Amino acid sequence: MSAGVAANGEQPIISVRNLHKWYSGVHALKGVSLDFKRNEAVGLVGDNGAGKSTLISILAGLHPKDEGEIFVEGRPAEINKPRDAMNLGIETIYQYNSMVPNMSIARNMFIGREPMKAAFMGVGLLDEARMRAESVAAIANVDLHLRSPDALVGELSGGQRQGVAIARAMHFKSKVMILDEPTNHLSVKETTKVIGFVKSLKEQNVTGIFISHNMHHVFACCDRVVAMALGKVVLDKPISETSIEEVHDVL
Amino acid sequence: MRRLIKISLQKPELAAALLLLCLIIFFQVMSQGVFLSLANMRGVFGLMPEMALVAIGVTLLMICGEFDLSVGSVFALSPMAMAVLMTMGWGFWPAMLTGLLVCAAIGFINGWLTIKFAIPSFITTLGMLFMARSLTIVISGGFPPRLKADEIPMWLFVEFVGPGNLFRASFLWFVGIAVLVALLLSKTNFGNWVRATGGFLPAANAMGIPSSKVKIACFMICSVLAGLAGTIQVLRLGSPLPSIGEGLELAAVAAAVIGGTSLLGGIGSITGGIIGAILIRVIDNGMVLSQVNSNWFKFAIGALTILAVVGNSWLRKRGRAMKVETV
Numbered sequence: 001m002s003a004g005v006a007a008n009g010e011q012p013i014i015s016v017r018n019l020h021k022w023y024s025g026v027h028a029l030k031g032v033s034l035d036f037k038r039n040e041a042v043g044l045v046g047d048n049g050a051g052k053s054t055l056i057s058i059l060a061g062l063h064p065k066d067e068g069e070i071f072v073e074g075r076p077a078e079i080n081k082p083r084d085a086m087n088l089g090i091e092t093i094y095q096y097n098s099m100v101p102n103m104s105i106a107r108n109m110f111i112g113r114e115p116m117k118a119a120f121m122g123v124g125l126l127d128e129a130r131m132r133a134e135s136v137a138a139i140a141n142v143d144l145h146l147r148s149p150d151a152l153v154g155e156l157s158g159g160q161r162q163g164v165a166i167a168r169a170m171h172f173k174s175k176v177m178i179l180d181e182p183t184n185h186l187s188v189k190e191t192t193k194v195i196g197f198v199k200s201l202k203e204q205n206v207t208g209i210f211i212s213h214n215m216h217h218v219f220a221c222c223d224r225v226v227a228m229a230l231g232k233v234v235l236d237k238p239i240s241e242t243s244i245e246e247v248h249d250v251l
Numbered sequence: 252m253r254r255l256i257k258i259s260l261q262k263p264e265l266a267a268a269l270l271l272l273c274l275i276i277f278f279q280v281m282s283q284g285v286f287l288s289l290a291n292m293r294g295v296f297g298l299m300p301e302m303a304l305v306a307i308g309v310t311l312l313m314i315c316g317e318f319d320l321s322v323g324s325v326f327a328l329s330p331m332a333m334a335v336l337m338t339m340g341w342g343f344w345p346a347m348l349t350g351l352l353v354c355a356a357i358g359f360i361n362g363w364l365t366i367k368f369a370i371p372s373f374i375t376t377l378g379m380l381f382m383a384r385s386l387t388i389v390i391s392g393g394f395p396p397r398l399k400a401d402e403i404p405m406w407l408f409v410e411f412v413g414p415g416n417l418f419r420a421s422f423l424w425f426v427g428i429a430v431l432v433a434l435l436l437s438k439t440n441f442g443n444w445v446r447a448t449g450g451f452l453p454a455a456n457a458m459g460i461p462s463s464k465v466k467i468a469c470f471m472i473c474s475v476l477a478g479l480a481g482t483i484q485v486l487r488l489g490s491p492l493p494s495i496g497e498g499l500e501l502a503a504v505a506a507a508v509i510g511g512t513s514l515l516g517g518i519g520s521i522t523g524g525i526i527g528a529i530l531i532r533v534i535d536n537g538m539v540l541s542q543v544n545s546n547w548f549k550f551a552i553g554a555l556t557i558l559a560v561v562g563n564s565w566l567r568k569r570g571r572a573m574k575v576e577t578v
């Protein structure tokens with residue numbers, strides 16, 4: 001199977017082919033091949049240790065792959081570091097928060113991508129006014145209400161933090177948004193919000209990859225479900241053609 | 252108002268500054284007015300830059316999440332290298348800059364080893380503490396070379412300047428560097444990366460910050476500042492003793508901690524480190540003037556360090572718990 005064009009003639013935004021990953025002794029991914037269609041919300045499910053986080057951390061440039069190929073919009077992609085993934089339009093919200101608790105919301109929003117007034121050899125003066133203004137706007141865009149962009153992230157609730165992470169990913173206009181268990185430790189109300197957010201990605205022309213252990217959450221907001229077990233894809237079906245029971249059975 | 256109190260509770264350097272003020276008043280009274288006299292202030296301001304420069308570097312590095320125990324040895328090695336090169340006929344500037352380059356190299360090695368082999372910087376720099384000290388003694392050849400004062404632009408480093416000859420030139424170096432490093436930390440993208448790297452390394456890496464380079468840069472800045480401080484001390488003394496700077500590494504850590512820098516990284520400020528260094532100087536000088544047995548000096552610094560850490564964590568908790576409008 002080539003990574004070029006899918007059956008219905010549409011080019012996937014991300015294709016991975018025969019991806020392998022070893023962590024010293026552990027064979028965490030055993031030849032994973034998947035296509036993610038444009039503007040589709042895909043639910044990625046699987047037991048603990050199935051390799052979900054490993055797969056997305058390769059797409060996000062956090063870990064190098066050991067074997068296999070990645071295509072982004074049909075072109076072979078070398079994703080060697082997080083910046084490569086970001087430049088390709090892949091934003092990730094990590095299972096273990098990617099925010100620095102002792103830094104303000106505005107500072108966290110722009111870590112590694114700070115707007116600057118002037119720079120010399122890569123080091124420059126921060127444009128703090130712009131960082132504040134843009135964080136306020138980005139946070140409002142994801143329907144989160146925070147009083148000040150100067151509040152420390154460590155003082156936010158889990159849901160608010162997740163909201164800021166989502167706002168950050170959206171602000172940088174990603175094409176693909178990966179959310180690794182974003183509903184963990186959230187209240188029912190906050191969970192509903194995140195699910196609504198995943199649903200709304202389509203309207204904004206963003207492809208979503210949503211990892212969760214909760215089948216109901218996945219069936220509530222995704223178009224397709226991919227199940228992984230022991231480093232392999234064991235099921236890949238549109239939501240309309242499968243059921244929670246069937247997915248449970250293959251895991 | 253409550254918001255203001257909340258913010259100040261979370262700024263430990265304010266507590267340290269307040270303590271400094273109290274101590275100054277205390278020593279002024281205890282010494283019957285000698286403490287704040289022009290002559291004594293000249294002494295305090297003359298010595299202060301040397302330790303404060305070291306504290307600036309150590310504070311920056313600690314905020315980045317790493318340690319440097321080798322600063323005391325580097326403090327001695329840099330001016331010794333300079334002096335030895337000068338006895339070999341080198342001019343002052345090339346010799347001094349080479350001395351600082353040696354420091355930069357040591358900082359690089361400290362950082363590179365720490366990151367490459369994923370070992371605690373405590374260990375790397377402990378090793379470097381011994382190695383750099385040993386090197387200093389070896390290159391001194393047993394007896395320290397005397398500096399030829401006429402070849403050195405002393406006015407640029409240690410001569411008295413300013414109103415009433417209150418300051419040495421070194422004080423101006425210190426102020427300039429302090430402002431520069433403080434701005435670097437608080438107003439630039441590099442500073443943002445330093446704080447993120449020390450505050451939560453996985454997040455820094457996930458956001459694509461070159462955290463290894465950031466750490467190595469901080470190690471190098473720390474080492475170079477220690478070398479510059481040592482050079483200034485040697486120019487003031489006129490001769491490079493191989494034993495200068497012993498124990499300075501721990502005093503610098505104490506200064507950083509007293510000023511509110513966390514040992515775990517991510518928290519702290521350059522201002523705090525400087526206030527900590529001034530506090531230590533003031534206590535040293537004030538105790539002498541107040542005719543307290545000077546053997547109590549280390550006791551005072553030790554007690555203050557512990558007090559600062561306990562006090563800061565208490566203040567921070569209070570500050571956090573204090574309810575203003577919900578964020």
Ligand SMILES: Nc1ncnc2c1ncn2[C@@H]1O[C@H](COP(=O)(O)OP(=O)(O)OP(=O)(O)O)[C@@H](O)[C@H]1O
Nearest residue numbers: 023026028046047048049050051052053054055095
């Ligand atoms: N950094 C690592 N070093 C070593 N082994 C790892 C590392 N990360 C993951 N593994 C191993 O790789 C396998 C897959 O882990 P992964 O984190 O991808 O699972 P997961 O599907 O995300 O599980 P969970 O639902 O618990 O998050 C596991 O056996 C795990 O122990």
Ligand SMILES: [Mg+2]
Nearest residue numbers: 052053054095
């Ligand atoms: Mg996981």
